[in-house]
Amino acid sequence: MKIGILGGTGPQGRGLARRLAMAGHNVVIGSRTAERAEKIAAEYAELEGAGRIAGGSNSAAAAAELVIVTVPYDGHAALLSSLANELAGKIVVDCVNPLGFDKRGPFPLQIPAGSAAEEAQQLLPESTVIAAFHHVSAVLLDDPAIDDFHDDVLVLGEDREAVVVVCELASAIPGARGIYAGRLRNAGQVESLAANLIAINRRYKTHAGITITGVS
Numbered sequence: 001m002k003i004g005i006l007g008g009t010g011p012q013g014r015g016l017a018r019r020l021a022m023a024g025h026n027v028v029i030g031s032r033t034a035e036r037a038e039k040i041a042a043e044y045a046e047l048e049g050a051g052r053i054a055g056g057s058n059s060a061a062a063a064a065e066l067v068i069v070t071v072p073y074d075g076h077a078a079l080l081s082s083l084a085n086e087l088a089g090k091i092v093v094d095c096v097n098p099l100g101f102d103k104r105g106p107f108p109l110q111i112p113a114g115s116a117a118e119e120a121q122q123l124l125p126e127s128t129v130i131a132a133f134h135h136v137s138a139v140l141l142d143d144p145a146i147d148d149f150h151d152d153v154l155v156l157g158e159d160r161e162a163v164v165v166v167c168e169l170a171s172a173i174p175g176a177r178g179i180y181a182g183r184l185r186n187a188g189q190v191e192s193l194a195a196n197l198i199a200i201n202r203r204y205k206t207h208a209g210i211t212i213t214g215v216s
Helices: 010-021 034-042 058-062 075-084 115-121 160-171 184-202
Strands: 001-004 024-031 054-059 066-071 091-094 099-102 105-108 127-129 152-155 179-180
Touching: 001 010, 001 058, 010 024, 010 054, 010 152, 024 034, 024 058, 024 066, 034 054, 054 058, 054 179, 066 075, 075 115, 091 115, 091 160, 099 184, 115 184, 127 160, 127 184, 152 160, 160 179
Parallel strands: 001 024, 001 066, 024 054, 066 091, 091 127, 152 179
Antiparallel strands: 099 105
């Protein structure tokens, strides 16, 4: 599959690009400036599957078969609105966590639509939006010394076939599992949980993830 990553030059985008390329997918890292994305892609030249990673504009990434959104929340609505035509008819995986930070630590932002994923679906009525990849550590994804994960990726959406596609995509990361976690209206809780994980990581100096028990 050819996968585009909007905002792919950030930590999460780079980490997902590495792992998905290693799983055999062709990945286009997108950025506001194609030159920046091309530079990041070139840094993977010696990596396994590196020939599968290219860089370009966000518009170029949006031309892929499946698109993952990893931009900061403050640029989320504007970017998706500008790419609505390019993203029509496609699965769009939104893994944006709308968070704020103050002296007391991270906290979830209140989103009028209910969540970033629901906002994305409103902005992209002709796309199938799936919420996923909110809790897998960007640091671990992009660490070549890590070759096995024990994280579960919570996948939420309305379209069952699209949910299966994204669950399989998550399970392509060694050791990880894609787990169906409900409809898109429940994405707000999943996005907000990232604030708790950041607090855990800061306190315990780790890269915590999510594991669901009782599911084989």
